[in-house]
Amino acid sequence: MALKLKGDKEINQVLSSKDKALKVNLNKHTYGTFAEIGAGQETVRHFFRAGGASGTIAKAMSAYDKDFSDAIYGIEEDGRYVTENRLKKMLTYEIEVIEERLSRKTHPDKIFFSYANTVTTIDFVKKFKGHGWVGIKFQLDPLEDYSEIVLHVRFKETDAKLQQETLGILGVNLIYGAFYLNDKPKELLKSLYDNLHQIQLEIDMINFAGPRFSYVDNRLMSLLLVRNGMTNAVMFGPDGNNLLPAQQLYKANILALRGSFRPVTKVNMDMYKLAQQMFLNESKVKEENAKIIFEITLTNLSAEGEIDERDFLDRAELLCSLGQNVMITNFQEYYKLVEYFSEFTKERIALAMGVYSFVQIFDEKYYRNLSGGILEAFGKLFFKDLKVYLYPLKDERTGEIKTSENLKVHPRMKELYKFFKYNGKVIDIVDFNPEILEVFSRKVLDMIANGVHGWEEMLPKGIAETIKDERLFGYSRRKFLKK
CATH class of the missing domain: 3.90.950.20 (CinA-like)
Known part of the structure; x- marks a missing residue:
């Protein structure tokens, strides 16, 4: 009424x-x-x-x-x-x-x-x-x-x-x-x-x-549950149907990859495959009990203001086509994500992330709401024997490849970083493909928007075809015909 x-x-x-x-x-x-x-x-x-x-x-x-x-x-x-x-x-x-x-x-x-x-x-x-x-x-x-x-x-x-x-x-x-x-x-x-x-x-x-x-589209309904404040995290599977997080994560070994996946690139999949291999090789991890999750935060979805539902469904469509489980969360800080996982499992939890995202974890501005500041956050993040698999970053200006050995955090955070680095909490992903380090989602999007050829080679097999067939991310064949 x-x-x-x-x-x-x-x-x-x-x-x-x-x-x-x-x-x-x-x-x-x-x-x-x-x-x-x-x-x-x-x-x-x-x-x-x-x-x-x-x-x-x-x-x-x-x-x-x-x-x-x-x-x-x-x-x-x-x-x-x-x-x-x-x-x-x-x-x-x-x-x-x-x-x-x-x-x-x-x-x-x-x-x-x-x-x-x-x-x-x-x-x-x-x-x-x-x-x-x-x-x-x-x-x-x-x-x-x-x-x-x-x-x-x-x-x-x-x-x-x-x-x-x-x-x-x-x-x-x-x-x-x-x-x-x-x-x-x-x-x-x-x-x-x-x-x-x-x-x-x-x-x-x-x-x-x-x-x-x-x-x-039940994936959109999942997104709305988080956006409306009805829950902090939702999941959906490759078939697009929503899954119950508690049921999926119960007593599971969890590997999570956070990203924008706008669109999913060869870098994302290289990180995924190498981190998965490292995770499954852990003595505490059983393959039949492992859950691999591609996570997107609500903050990421609304990075340009209001949440674009079409844009969200475009990302979801590609991840589902790759057979992945997707999680949407309201956890901007990584320690909150790990706390959430810990509600359902006491088994090994790992995060796969790039160097840039990892360095941001050491920014104190994200923890001003905690009485214990960054120390409290890191206590919550690593107290469950968490592992971080770190994917390298190629400096666009100098061409230098950044890893856990040469990344730079704020001077006040150096000793804190060393503590976790030399206690085996942070492990470099070493068998990466150096030829794709310059691939970024934003670069692909710009090329699609401006009708620039060559973006297809930056994406996993079959993804470019899906984008074209479904006209995702504003793809228009007409733009490329004019070139």
């Missing part, structure tokens, strides 16, 4: 949870089931209390006992119940039940839905705050296939009752959004926090699927 003011400006008026539930209830077409596990029947409670629920709720249930749950939805191979796979089984099963038990002849105008959640709230000793999966499977026309929205939440409140109430409000927002904001996925995403605050919960993954969302 929006209110018009002078000057034709609009102010969004957030409906209460009761009003949202009532609007769904009064819609004579919506009819579905509610299946909630782990935190009471908090969502359906809103619909019962709003009034008119008999026209909306076909069934409400909560199979708390594991044997009952397994008998209904099947046994999970990993024995876990708070998982995405469990949620999807719940949604699919409940839709099948309503389709089986309600005749389309009797209900020709009904659009069916199933809402489900499987969560665990904060434990008794308040060590684990709780998390869960929430989703809805729904249709907007009796003859169309079902669309689906699935998301993962992490609770921040330290009281189980408060978490239950938060879950209930979130569920109402999701159901309302599915029926009334499905054509505006960005607004739907924001509306999940209606009548809630970000200090109450974090949404760190969401996927849209089905005919109503065929045009939605």
